[in-house]
Structures are given as structure tokens and as C-alpha cells.
Amino acid sequence: MARYELVKRSVALITLTNPPVNALSSAVRHGIAKTMERALSDPKVTAVVICGENGRFCGGADIREFAGPLRGPPLVPLLDSIEAGEKPVVAAIEGVALGGGLELALFCHYRIAHFKARLGLPEVTLGILPAAGGTQRLPRLIGIPAALELITTGRHVSAQEALKLGIVDQVTEQNACEVAVEFALRAVAKPLSSRRLSSLTTPCPPNLDALLEAVTMQIQKKARGVMAPLACVQAVRAAATMPYSQGIKRESELMATLFNSGQARALQYCFFAERTAGKWTLPSGAQWNDIKPREIRSAAVIGLGTMGRGIAVSLARVGIPVIAVESDKKLLETGRQMVIGMLERDAKRRGVSASHNLLKFTLGLQDLKDVDLVIEAVFEDMALKKSVFRELSKVCRPATLFCTNTSGLDVDALAGVTDRPQLVIGMHFFSPAHVMKLLEVVCGPRSSSEIVATAMSLGKRMGKVSVAVGNCPGFVGNRMLKPYSDQATFLLEEGATPEQIDKALEDFGFAMGVFRMSDLAGLDVGWRVRKESGLTGPDVDPKNPPRRRQGRKYCPIPDMVCEQGRFGQKTGRGWYMYDKPGGTKAKPDPLIQNLIEMYRNRYGIQPRNITDQEIIERCLFALANEGFRILEDGIAARPEDIDVIYLFGYGFPRHRGGPMFYASMVGLQRVLERLEHYHQAHPDVPHLEPSPLLKKLVACGSPPVQKWREHIKTMHSHL
Numbered sequence: 122m123a124r125y126e127l128v129k130r131s132v133a134l135i136t137l138t139n140p141p142v143n144a145l146s147s148a149v150r151h152g153i154a155k156t157m158e159r160a161l162s163d164p165k166v167t168a169v170v171i172c173g174e175n176g177r178f179c180g181g182a183d184i185r186e187f188a189g190p191l192r193g194p195p196l197v198p199l200l201d202s203i204e205a206g207e208k209p210v211v212a213a214i215e216g217v218a219l220g221g222g223l224e225l226a227l228f229c230h231y232r233i234a235h236f237k238a239r240l241g242l243p244e245v246t247l248g249i250l251p252a253a254g255g256t257q258r259l260p261r262l263i264g265i266p267a268a269l270e271l272i273t274t275g276r277h278v279s280a281q282e283a284l285k286l287g288i289v290d291q292v293t294e295q296n297a298c299e300v301a302v303e304f305a306l307r308a309v310a311k312p313l314s315s316r317r318l319s320s321l322t323t324p325c326p327p328n329l330d331a332l333l334e335a336v337t338m339q340i341q342k343k344a345r346g347v348m349a350p351l352a353c354v355q356a357v358r359a360a361a362t363m364p365y366s367q368g369i370k371r372e373s374e375l376m377a378t379l380f381n382s383g384q385a386r387a388l389q390y391c392f393f394a395e396r397t398a399g400k401w402t403l404p405s406g407a408q409w410n411d412i413k414p415r416e417i418r419s420a421a422v423i424g425l426g427t428m429g430r431g432i433a434v435s436l437a438r439v440g441i442p443v444i445a446v447e448s449d450k451k452l453l454e455t456g457r458q459m460v461i462g463m464l465e466r467d468a469k470r471r472g473v474s475a476s477h478n479l480l481k482f483t484l485g486l487q488d489l490k491d492v493d494l495v496i497e498a499v500f501e502d503m504a505l506k507k508s509v510f511r512e513l514s515k516v517c518r519p520a521t522l523f524c525t526n527t528s529g530l531d532v533d534a535l536a537g538v539t540d541r542p543q544l545v546i547g548m549h550f551f552s553p554a555h556v557m558k559l560l561e562v563v564c565g566p567r568s569s570s571e572i573v574a575t576a577m578s579l580g581k582r583m584g585k586v587s588v589a590v591g592n593c594p595g596f597v598g599n600r601m602l603k604p605y606s607d608q609a610t611f612l613l614e615e616g617a618t619p620e621q622i623d624k625a626l627e628d629f630g631f632a633m634g635v636f637r638m639s640d641l642a643g644l645d646v647g648w649r650v651r652k653e654s655g656l657t658g659p660d661v662d663p664k665n666p667p668r669r670r671q672g673r674k675y676c677p678i679p680d681m682v683c684e685q686g687r688f689g690q691k692t693g694r695g696w697y698m699y700d701k702p703g704g705t706k707a708k709p710d711p712l713i714q715n716l717i718e719m720y721r722n723r724y725g726i727q728p729r730n731i732t733d734q735e736i737i738e739r740c741l742f743a744l745a746n747e748g749f750r751i752l753e754d755g756i757a758a759r760p761e762d763i764d765v766i767y768l769f770g771y772g773f774p775r776h777r778g779g780p781m782f783y784a785s786m787v788g789l790q791r792v793l794e795r796l797e798h799y800h801q802a803h804p805d806v807p808h809l810e811p812s813p814l815l816k817k818l819v820a821c822g823s824p825p826v827q828k829w830r831e832h833i834k835t836m837h838s839h840l
């Protein structure tokens with residue numbers, strides 16, 4: 122796990138060999154201990170270079186090992202021996218030096234980085250802190266403000282920035298190992314005392330307390346309830362106020378408070394879930410690593426509304442030429458201006474030049490005859506979408522791939538009107554499409570493995586986290602949203618206020634509660650869907666009992682809000698009031714309170730006190746319960762996929778891991794009991810009835826989330 126070679130007759134070259142990222146597993150730590158001992162004791166060796174195999178220095182501790190008992194040599198004493206030695210040790214950083222990888226480099230006396238390398242201490246994103254001396258050594262090297270920023274955010278820096286900050290001694294465009302070997306030979310005669318970071322005093326700003334206070338407040342505002350960044354601040358404070366040896370002790374005490382926490386488990390689960398989500402499999406057996414995606418050299422976007430514009434920008438900024446289509450001249454011109462503006466702002470933010478020349482705007486579908494792929498993003502109306510796909514079948518060459526950006530309509534019904542149903546797939550982007558990372562790739566029963574591979578790969582190219590899902594109304598994300606938001610409106614009827622429900626959800630960690638989020642998205646969207654599905658509007662039979670639809674409980678308060686022209690932020694009024702149309706600062710609105718009270722009086726509903734615990738349980742357990750049904754139905758392949766969708770598309774707090782992981786952390790038995798309890802109280806709400814899969818998992822002893830698949834695999838799969 123660490124290779125030893127003698128180069129240039131006197132330099133020991135130690136190569137970490139644990140692909141793909143040379144993580145510091147127990148075997149690698151053993152390897153470093155053995156090879157360092159050999160290098161330090163061999164009189165022929167005058168200097169040491171440490172590098173990583175396959176152009177990657179080191180991705181840090183092996184995160185998989187955190188789940189079991191810690192084995193093998195502990196990192197800090199091992200690294201102490203590197204720093205304490207009398208032979209210069211140089212880190213040759215290629216690819217990445219992250220977490221424990223950068224900490225290893227900080228124990229070396231010198232660091233040389235390849236110009237494409239990235240460095241950072243991302244432990245905070247895993248719910249822990251850099252506990253191999255990182256919180257004590259980086260501040261000594263680059264000062265408190267810069268170290269604090271890097272450690273509390275986990276941000277990666279480029280080699281150039283690392284050089285500017287003083288993290289590395291040299292950046293090279295050549296082979297970093299060869300440069301490091303030459304560097305090491307020159308360093309042989311030089312004194313090492315000033316290169317040992319443990320012996321340095323941390324340069325301290327005069328306003329230390331104010332700085333730490335400001336950073337703490339910023340964290341509390343941005344990452345409510347998240348423990349690791351606050352522990353990082355305390356560890357960095359120790360670097361400023363304590364001698365090194367005591368600081369190291371403080372660092373490991375703080376690590377002990379985080380290491381086994383639920384937040385650390387959730388964040389580490391998210392790390393792996395994100396990577397698992399890309400690994401799709403179809404019922405045919407075709408899977409992510411054996412189907413070659415088609416290369417997309419040109420694309421078209423139909424419809425330049427909010428979604429179409431964002432999709433056009435996402436394609437153009439990764440270098441794909443785009444033809445954008447609108448139905449009339451005025452809409453085309455507005456769309457053109459918006460897309461160019463968005464592209465320019467995006468390019469400015471990224472410090473690159475805007476790729477205008479990749480965009481072409483047209484009114485005619487016939488211009489799409491030669492494109493490789495079309496993404497339809499017209500209004501959410503089945504008849505309209507079908508007519509677009511019929512037209513496309515006539516004008517596009519037979520190999521052109523057809524994608525629809527529907528947020529919940531039947532992808533297979535659209536495929537059915539085309540001349541190529543096997544080349545049709547859903548690409549459900551989230552608004553704003555050039556910002557949001559999530560992409561649901563909706564596989565219809567006739568979608569070929571090639572189009573699945575192509576859509577997933579295109580999503581990746583656009584920087585999206587892509588998840589393959591099956592075809593059903595609302596797919597995964599929006600299907601689960603319904604029971605969640607239904608519970609919120611039932612709670613309103615029963616006595617809660619929008620502010621109370623939002624606060625409970627935001628205290629739980631959501632960036633926005635359900636009502637603030639609906640105001641942002643626009644209340645008219647859901648209203649239109651409810652009208653189309655006969656839940657409200659003129660088509661409802663007047664004899665229908667007022668608070669029941671289609672045989673189940675229904676709350677018409679959201680319809681009443683829309684009937685008043687309150688569509689959310691864009692109209693300046695929704696569940697909240699805003700200072701102007703388009704305003705973002707939500708204030709409680711007494712008119713909404715009156716509306717709810719009048720409604721309760723009309724139906725004789727006696728409001729009751731509702732606790733935050735009930736809000737969280739009813740909203741989130743109903744959400745997870747639908748997730749279990751989605752797994753049963755084979756619409757999502759695994760719980761990780763559902764969690765990734767909720768993390769990246771719906772603002773589910775990452776430190777809770779996603780709805781399915783959260784349910785497993787609460788305990789499936791408890792989730793089942795609470796759902797049974799709430800369903801007994803509300804028998805006309807089928808979403809509260811525990812799903813068969815949840816019951817099955819509880820009966821099997823509530824296995825960890827990673828094992829649920831074993832209990833689902835016999836079921837029908839749409840994926």
C-alpha cells in the first residue's frame with residue numbers, strides 16, 4: 122500500500138498505492154510507517170519524497186473505515202515521526218491533497234504541487250474536523266483568517282491559490298515527483314527547524330475574538346443546527362491560544378464529540394449516496410458501466426420560459442451548441458435577451474468568456490433537423506407536448522434523441538406519439554435549471570439503455586447530480602412532495618399557522634419551510650394541476666362533500682388562497698405578504714390568518730395546540746412513507762437515490778441525510794408506530810397508512826438503509 126524506491130542514489134521515493142484516490146486506509150498507514158522507518162534509518166538516504174500513484178496524491182482518510190472499529194496505526198503519531206526526522210521530506214502533490222492527504226503534506230517539510238492539483242480540508246462536509254493536526258498546523262502556516270475559512274467551509278483551492286496562501290512552496294507544470302526529487306536534493310543541507318509547523322507560533326490577528334464571533338454567527342445563520350463547523354472554529358481558536366501539543370489534544374477532544382454523531386453518519390452517507398446514485402441499472406440488466414453514451418455535439422431547447430432558458434444556459438456553458446425555439450417573435454426576443462444575460466452573468470462569475478456564439482434562436486422546428494438531441498420545455502400541458510413531439514418526429518433525423526422536461530406527466534405517453542419511442546426520455550430539471558444541481562432522468566418502459574446512458578452522461582457533463590427514476594405521476598421528487606405538503610395544509614386546518622409550520626421545518630434544517638417554498642415556486646402551478654386532476658374548479662360535482670375529494674380528505678385552503686390572486690412572491694402575496702411583487706422578505710399576513718379562521722368557523726373545526734414534534738413527524742414521516750411506496754413500486758432503485766433527489770432538489774438538510782436515511786436514524790419501528798398513530802386519528806388520509814415495505818423492514822429487524830435493497834429486489838422494477 123506504499124511502494125519504496127531509491128532514486129538518484131539518495132532519495133527515498135514513497136508512493137501511496139491505494140486506488141482510486143490513495144485513501145489513508147489502515148494498510149496505507151502501515152505502509153507509510155514501514156517505508157518511512159526504512160528511509161529514516163538507511164544511511165544512503167538523505168531525503169524523502171512522498172507521492173501518490175496514478176497522479177493522485179491522496180484523498181484523505183478512508184471514509185469507509187469510519188463505520189467500523191478503528192484499526193491500524195493512528196495517524197498523528199505516525200505523521201509526527203515524519204516531521205521530527207532529520208532528513209527533509211517533500212510532498213509531491215498531483216491531483217488532490219484533501220483532508221488527511223493535505224494533513225500528511227503539512228507534516229512534510231516542503232510541498233510541491235502540480236499546477237492542476239486541488240487542495241483542501243473538506244472534513245467539515247463529512248461532519249467531522251481535520252483531526253490529523255490540520256486545525257493546528259494550517260493556521261500556523263497561513264494565519265487564522267485564511268485557515269478558518271478553509272477549515273469551516275471545506276473549500277478546495279487550486280495549486281495557484283495554495284501557493285499564494287503559502288500552503289505550498291512551489292507550483293510546477295512538469296512531473297511533480299521529478300521536481301520534488303530535485304527539490305529534496307537541494308534541501309539536504311538546509312536546516313529544518315523552521316519547516317516544522319509544530320514549532321511555529323500561530324500568527325494571530327489583533328481582533329481574534331471578534332473574528333471568531335463573526336464566523337460563528339455566520340455559520341449559525343447559514344447552517345442552522347450543524348455541529349461540525351462550530352467545532353472547527355473552536356479547534357482553530359485553540360491553535361491561536363494554546364501551545365501546539367495542547368491544541369492537538371483539544372483537536373482530538375472536539376473530534377471525539379463529532380466522530381460518532383448522527384450528523385457525521387448522515388453526511389458521510391450523503392457522500393457515498395451521491396456517488397451511488399450515478400450507478401443506474403435497468404430491468405434488462407443494462408447498467409451504467411457497460412453501455413456507451415452517445416456523444417452529444419448539438420442540442421435544441423424548445424420553449425424559452427424559465428425552465429427552457431436555464432436548460433439552454435446549462436448546455437451552452439459546457440460547450441454544446443444550442444438551437445433555442447419559441448413560438449412567436451416577441452417570446453423569442455425576450456427569451457434571447459434573458460438567455461444571453463444569464464450566460465454573461467454566469468461567465469463573469471466564473472471568470473471565463475460567455476459562449477454566445479454557441480446559441481442560435483429560431484421560430485421554426487425545421488431548423489432542428491440535424492441536431493443530436495432535443496429537450497422540450499414547453500408549458501406543462503400534455504396535448505401541447507404531444508403536438509410538439511409529433512412535429513419533431515416529422516422534422517428530425519431518425520437518430521435524434523427526444524427528451525421532455527416535464528415535471529410529472531407520463532413520459533411513455535409522449536414517447537407513444539413519436540416515431541422513435543425507444544429514443545424518448547424525461548430530463549426533469551429543477552428551477553432555476555442553470556443553478557439547481559438535480560436532474561431526474563425519467564426512464565419510460567420503452568427508453569433504450571443507450572438513451573438512459575446518454576441522458577445520465579449529459580447530466581454529468583452539465584454538472585448535475587443525475588438520478589435515474591421510473592415513470593409515474595410526479596416521478597420521485599414531486600410524487601413525494603404531495604403527502605408532505607398535504608400534511609402541512611391539514612395541520613393548518615387543525616390549528617397551526619404557516620409561520621409555525623415553516624419555523625418547525627426550518628429549525629429541523631430545511632432552508633425554507635413548505636409555505637415559503639411554495640410562495641417562491643408560485644402557488645398557481647399546483648392550483649392548475651389540482652384543477653386538471655378534478656380536485657378543484659368548475660368540474661367538481663357540487664354534491665361532493667366540501668373537504669373530501671376522490672374518496673379521501675382534501676383541504677381547499679390552498680385553492681382559496683389562489684382564488685384571491687395570491688400566487689406567492691411573484692404577485693407580492695401568497696401564504697405571506699411581501700413588500701412588492703417579486704419581493705423575497707416574507708411577513709406573516711393577517712389576511713391569511715383571517716381566511717384560515719373563517720374556514721375553521723365554517724366547518725366547525727376547533728383549533729388545537731400543535732407541537733413542533735407533530736409537525737415534523739406528520740410532514741416527514743408521510744414524506745418517507747411515500748418513499749417506501751416508491752421503492753416498492755420500483756420507481757427508484759434504492760433509498761440512496763430518493764435521498765439524493767431530496768438533498769439536491771428540495772433543500773432537505775444534508776446533515777439529516779435525506780428522508781429515507783432520516784427515517785432509519787429515527788428508527789423504522791418508531792416511524793411505523795407514529796404513522797399508525799396518525800393514521801388512526803386520520804383514517805381518510807391514505808398517505809399516513811404505513812406502507813407494506815416499511816412494515817416488512819420492521820418485521821426483518823430494521824436493517825440499515827444500505828441493506829434495504831435486499832428486501833426490495835423481488836418486487837417489480839421500472840428501472
Ligand SMILES: CC(C)(COP(=O)(O)OP(=O)(O)OC[C@H]1O[C@@H](n2cnc3c(N)ncnc32)[C@H](O)[C@@H]1OP(=O)(O)O)[C@@H](O)C(=O)NCCC(=O)NCCSC(=O)C[C@@H](O)CCCCCCCCCCCCC(=O)O
Pocket residue numbers: 141142144180181182183184185196217219220221222224243244247250251252253255376377380381393396397
Ligand atoms: C478525491 C475526490 C475529489 C475524487 O473525485 P472523483 O470525482 O475523481 O472520484 P469519486 O468522488 O467518484 O471517487 C472515486 C471513488 O473513490 C471513493 N473515495 C473517494 N474518496 C474517498 C475516501 N477519502 N475514502 C474512501 N473512499 C473514497 C469514492 O467513494 C468512489 O468510490 P466508488 O466505489 O463510487 O468508485 C473525491 O472522491 C472526494 O472529494 N473525496 C473525499 C475527500 C475527502 O473528503 N477527504 C477527507 C476524508 S476525512 C479525513 O481525511 C479525516 C482526516 O482529518 C484524518 C483524521 C484522523 C482520524 C482519526 C479518527 C479519530 C477518531 C476519534 C474519535 C474517537 C471516538 C471514540 O470512539 O471515543
